[in-house]
Amino acid sequence: MSFKISSNVIELEALKRTLVADASGACVTFEGWVRDHNEGEAVHALEYESHAAIAVSEGEKILAEARERFAIDAARCEHRVGKLAIGDCAVWVGVSAAHRGAAFDACRYIIDETKQRVPIWKKEHYRDGQSGWVNCATRADAPAAAPR
Amino acid sequence: MSADGARASITVTARYFAAFRERAGRDAESFTTEARTAAELYAELARRHGFADAMTRCKVAVNDELAAWDVRLAAGDEVLFFPPVAGG
Numbered sequence: 081m082s083f084k085i086s087s088n089v090i091e092l093e094a095l096k097r098t099l100v101a102d103a104s105g106a107c108v109t110f111e112g113w114v115r116d117h118n119e120g121e122a123v124h125a126l127e128y129e130s131h132a133a134i135a136v137s138e139g140e141k142i143l144a145e146a147r148e149r150f151a152i153d154a155a156r157c158e159h160r161v162g163k164l165a166i167g168d169c170a171v172w173v174g175v176s177a178a179h180r181g182a183a184f185d186a187c188r189y190i191i192d193e194t195k196q197r198v199p200i201w202k203k204e205h206y207r208d209g210q211s212g213w214v215n216c217a218t219r220a221d222a223p224a225a226a227p228r
Numbered sequence: 229m230s231a232d233g234a235r236a237s238i239t240v241t242a243r244y245f246a247a248f249r250e251r252a253g254r255d256a257e258s259f260t261t262e263a264r265t266a267a268e269l270y271a272e273l274a275r276r277h278g279f280a281d282a283m284t285r286c287k288v289a290v291n292d293e294l295a296a297w298d299v300r301l302a303a304g305d306e307v308l309f310f311p312p313v314a315g316g
Contacts, residue, residue: 112316128315129246131308134289159315171316191316199287200315201246213247214314217280220250 083139084158085132085200090172099154104176108183110191112171114164118214122207128161128170130200135159142193150186152177157190159200235262238303242273247311252277266290266307267297273309285312 092111099107114126143155153176160170173190177183194200202214212219240263243256252273263269266288273279288295289308301307 130315131245131289131310133292134294134308138294195314195316197313198315199245199310199313201311202314202316203246213250213311215285215312216247216314217282218247218251218278218311219280220247222278222280 081136081140082143082154082156083136084156085130085135085139085161086158087160087162090158090160090169092169092172095156095158095172096174098156099174099176101153101176103178104153105178106180106183107174107176108180108187109175110171110173110187111169112191114166114168114170116166118204121204123204124166124207125205126164126168126170127203127205128159128164128200129203130159130161130198132161135198135200138198139194142190142197145193146175146186146190149189150175150177150182151179152182152186155186155190157194159194159198161200235264237262238301238305240269240301240304241306242269243306243308245308245310247281248277248279248309251279261301263301265297265301266295266299269301269307270297270309279309279311281311286310287313 146155155175157173173187175183175186205211237260239260241258244252270283287310
């Protein structure tokens with residue numbers, strides 16, 4: 081399986097070694113880290129939730145699309161779930177290819193599509209004790225909305 | 229459904245994730261509905277629970293497969309409602 085949802089620390093070096101091939105002359109990796117702020121709010125932790133089965137199936141589709149569109153040798157992605165601290169690696173993408181252009185393009189494609197399509201949700205815990213789901217208009221503590 | 233267009237009621241299970249689960253105050257619920265499609269069911273649930281996200285930004289899965297919003301629902305379906313995703 082090349083796309084993985086994991087509640088354990090992402091083993092960056094071990095994952096990178098799985099991309100190595102004699103035909104590859106380039107390796108591009110992306111690490112998404114938990115940062116301490118978002119849209120003006122001070123963030124002290126993040127919590128990720130996913131629907132693992134559908135996330136993996138959609139993630140594998142994205143990796144297959146990348147292999148089809150770009151001249152690459154191997155591609156993998158791993159995304160964390162659960163509670164993460166500032167500085168933790170939340171998502172990792174790695175691509176190997178004969179040449180760097182395809183590796184950069186495929187890596188960018190995989191992380192962009194993953195963020196848009198894979199059922200993973202991010203809850204930010206703020207320094208002031210509040211929390212909120214990123215990108216969502218629905219709020220647990222909001223007065224009942226009446227969309228018609 | 230009868231020929232005069234009257235709606236048949238079916239019993240389905242809705243499952244909620246992330247912001248939807250917190251807003252609804254539950255993981256899942258079964259109920260009887262006249263909704264014929266996932267889109268109609270979302271509209272009904274948005275009214276019931278106060279989901280504020282535009283349907284076009286959300287996703288739906290039926291029986292553990294991602295589906296189009298106009299998918300026809302059948303009795304016994306499990307319908308999963310995904311609020312806007314935010315991986316990375």
